[in-house]
Amino acid sequence: xxxxxxxxxxxxxxxxxxxxxxxxxxxxxxxxxxxxxxxxxxxxxxxxxxxxxxxxxxxxxxxxxxxxxxxxxxxxxxxxxxxxxxxxxxxxxxxxxxxxxxxxxxxxxxxxxxxxxxxxxxxxxxxxxxxxxxxxxxxxxxxxxxxxxxxxxxxxxxxxxxxxxxxxxxxxxxxxxxxxxxxxxxxxxxxxxxxxxxxxxxxxxxxxxxxxxxxxxxxxxxxxxxxxxxxxxxxxx
Amino acid sequence: xxxxxxxxxxxxxxxxxxxxxxxxxxxxxxxxxxxxxxxxxxxxxxxxxxxxxxxxxxxxxxxxxxxxxxxxxxxxxxxxxxxxxxxxxxxxxxxxxxxxxxxxxxxxxxxxxxxxxxxxxxxxxxxxxxxxxxxxxxxxxxxxxxxxxxxxxxxxxxxxxxxxxxxxxxxxxx
Numbered sequence: 001x002x003x004x005x006x007x008x009x010x011x012x013x014x015x016x017x018x019x020x021x022x023x024x025x026x027x028x029x030x031x032x033x034x035x036x037x038x039x040x041x042x043x044x045x046x047x048x049x050x051x052x053x054x055x056x057x058x059x060x061x062x063x064x065x066x067x068x069x070x071x072x073x074x075x076x077x078x079x080x081x082x083x084x085x086x087x088x089x090x091x092x093x094x095x096x097x098x099x100x101x102x103x104x105x106x107x108x109x110x111x112x113x114x115x116x117x118x119x120x121x122x123x124x125x126x127x128x129x130x131x132x133x134x135x136x137x138x139x140x141x142x143x144x145x146x147x148x149x150x151x152x153x154x155x156x157x158x159x160x161x162x163x164x165x166x167x168x169x170x171x172x173x174x175x176x177x178x179x180x181x182x183x184x185x186x187x188x189x190x191x192x193x194x195x196x197x198x199x200x201x202x203x204x205x206x207x208x209x210x211x212x213x214x215x216x217x218x219x220x221x222x223x224x225x226x227x228x229x230x231x232x233x234x235x236x237x
Numbered sequence: 238x239x240x241x242x243x244x245x246x247x248x249x250x251x252x253x254x255x256x257x258x259x260x261x262x263x264x265x266x267x268x269x270x271x272x273x274x275x276x277x278x279x280x281x282x283x284x285x286x287x288x289x290x291x292x293x294x295x296x297x298x299x300x301x302x303x304x305x306x307x308x309x310x311x312x313x314x315x316x317x318x319x320x321x322x323x324x325x326x327x328x329x330x331x332x333x334x335x336x337x338x339x340x341x342x343x344x345x346x347x348x349x350x351x352x353x354x355x356x357x358x359x360x361x362x363x364x365x366x367x368x369x370x371x372x373x374x375x376x377x378x379x380x381x382x383x384x385x386x387x388x389x390x391x392x393x394x395x396x397x398x399x400x401x402x403x404x405x406x407x408x409x410x411x
Contacts, residue, residue, distance in 0.1 A: 070246075175310055194307045201297050201311045205325075206361060208318035209245035211289040212282060 067213040074210060078200050244358055247278060261351040268333050268347040282326055290319060329354065 180186040203211075249263025265271050265278055272279040293315050301308040329350055336346035 177313065178306070178310060189306075193304055195300060195304060198300055198307075201293070201300060202314045203293065203311075203318050204314065204365070205318050205321040206242075206245050206358075206365065208289075208293075208315070208322060209247050211292065212245075212247050212285050 063213075070210075070213060075200070082197060082199065243355075243362055247282065248354065248358070260348045262354060265347075265351070268343050268350075271333065271347070272330060279326060279330060282322065286319070286322070290315065325354075325357075 175186070178189075180189065244263065246264070248265060261267070269277070271277050294312070297308060297311045297315070301311055332350045332353060333346055336349050337343065341349065
């Protein structure tokens with residue numbers, strides 16, 4: 001009985017000691033929590049500062065993205081335009097090939113006339129000519145009539161005028177300080193001198209203005225009205 | 238595509254047919270939007286001029302450095318376009334001020350200036366479209382530079398007489 005009382009007393013004493021240590025534990029926990037709250041508040045203020053720093057950067061990034069989007073739209077337009085080039089070139093090549101075939105046939109026909117020594121004239125008669133130069137007017141064959149010579153001289157002059165018109169009047173192209181006699185010459189120049197698909201770097205007045213990004217512009221009246229509204233609503237600006 | 242738009246985005250996109258009844262530029266409805274103290278499209282154009290020029294020059298230098306003739310032509314194009322834009326900016330500001338000093342209100346003066354600008358870009362567009370041929374798109378390059386040169390002169394003629402008959406003839410034939 002006495003032993004039990006001693007044991008019980010010892011347990012009660014131990015419990016009393018444990019209970020006495022509880023306030024100290026609460027105090028330590030309170031200190032720890034205070035430190036954690038202080039650290040969290042410091043981190044929070046750091047995050048707010050970071051947010052303040054990041055916000056303008058995000059805005060500028062948004063503007064840059066808008067500008068990049070516009071550029072991308074432009075590039076897509078130009079790309080669609082460039083993609084249509086092959087079909088156009090093919091069409092042009094087909095027509096050119098047909099023209100070349102016709103010219104070849106004409107040349108073969110003329111060659112046949114020359115080889116046979118026959119040159120057609122305006123009257124439909126066939127005169128014997130030993131030299132093709134007679135047909136060009138550079139050499140007058142005594143066997144030809146005066147009218148035939150004149151006729152061929154006129155043909156020659158007409159051909160020369162056509163060539164001159166094509167080269168000087170009809171198809172002249174000027175690019176800055178560069179002058180091309182025809183679009184064919186320009187085509188050759190572009191193929192030789194310009195990298196493939198790099199036409200977007202050649203700008204004119206209209207396309208040059210497309211590079212300007214005015215999306216960030218806010219009219220003065222609009223800005224003033226927005227400021228006034230925000231003041232009325234109680235926002236601190 | 239820029240060939241379908243009468244105006245560049247700075248002045249407001251849109252087809253020529255859809256803008257017949259508009260009295261002002263689509264993106265600049267009054268003179269204050271063009272120039273108002275230290276704000277307006279005028280200032281933004283001038284501020285961005287160097288950036289755009291640098292961007293284009295850098296790209297040209299990078300892409301066409303091994304192609305001297307193409308490089309020179311591209312540089313000429315940019316230079317001519319810059320000259321045009323600078324002259325256009327000065328022209329718009331001067332005309333706006335001039336019409337106001339002649340007794341017109343701000344609104345009327347800006348409408349007059351807008352019609353002049355509109356006419357300039359109509360001529361510019363007609364030159365760009367008329368020189369466009371389905372045969373070959375590469376000719377596009379020549380049209381671009383020609384229109385740059387042409388409309389710089391058109392600007393000058395507008396500035397002098399407002400008579401379209403005095404505009405230089407486009408020496409560009411297909």
